[in-house]
Amino acid sequence: MTAIREKFRARVGEPGLIIAPGAADVLTAKLVEQLGFEAVYVGGYGIASVAHGLPDTGLVPVTELIAHAGAIAGAVDLPVIADLDDGGGTPIRIRHHVRLLERAGIAAFHLEDLDLGGGKHLGTDERLRPLEAAVANVQAAVDARSDEDLLVIGRTDALAAGRGLDEAIDRLGAYAEAGADLVFAAALHPSDVARVAAAVDRPLLNTFIPDAAAPDQLDTSERDGARIVVHSSSAFRVAYEAVRGLLVELKAERTDRSLGSWDTVRAQIDDTIGARAWRRYLP
Structure with a gap:
C-alpha cells in the first residue's frame, strides 16, 4: 500500500486531471480499475445509503467508513480516496481513526468541518465547527499519520452552510497552513474552481456536480486548476x-x-x- 500512496502523491503533483469515479462496493471499484481510471472514490453518502439504508448525516460510525473503504482498497491496485466525515470530531478521535485508516491501505482522505450534530443532507441548516477547532482537527490528522505519503484533504462545507465563497476560501487556506496536502470545498460550482485554485496554495479536489448547465465541467475544471474531480454518486445512482x-x-x-x-x-x-x-x- 505504501507504494500506491507514494505513486499517487507523485501523480497529484503532475499535470493532468485525475478523475476518480465513486464506488460504494468492491465490484464497482474493480470495474473502475478495469476500465483504466487512476483512482477510486469511496464516499460517505454511498456507504450510508447502499450499505446501511441511512442518510449521510453522520449515523455510520467512522470505524465502519474505514472498514468499508479498506475492503475496497484491499481488492484493487488503485489509490482509494476515502470520506472520513469529521473523523470523530475531536483531535484525539481523529488521531485514532487516521491510524486505523492508514493501516487499512487508504491513499487519501478528506476531513470535513461540519458539526454533524447540526444535521447534514437533511434539508436543515448545517453548522460549521469554529475555525480554531476545525484547524486543530486538520493538524491532528496530519500529525497522526506515520506514512507521509498518506494524503490529508482539508474539506470545508462553508458553501453548503450558506457562509459563501470567501469564507470557504479562508477556511481552505487555514487548513493548508495546518498541513493539509489538498483542499476541497464541498458544493463548489465548476464556475468558481478558478478562483479557489488561484487563492489557495494547495492542489484542489472537487466533486462532479450533476448539472445540465455545466456538461463540460471536467474539461473546465481541469482548465481552471482542479487536480482531482471525484464523480462521487453516479455509479450507484445508475445502479439504483x-x-x-x-x-x-x-x-x-x-x-x-x-x-x-x-x-x-x-x-x-x-x-x-x-x-x-x-x-x-x-x-
Missing part, C-alpha cells in the same frame, strides 16, 4: 435506477425480459472479479 426498473417490470409483468443475457453478464462479472484465477485451486 436499473434495479428499480427491473423490479417494476417483474412486479407488473412477471418477467425480466428487458435484461441482457445472464450468460453474457455472468462472464463479464467473472472477468471483472478474476474468477478464472481461482480455478487452479480446485481439486
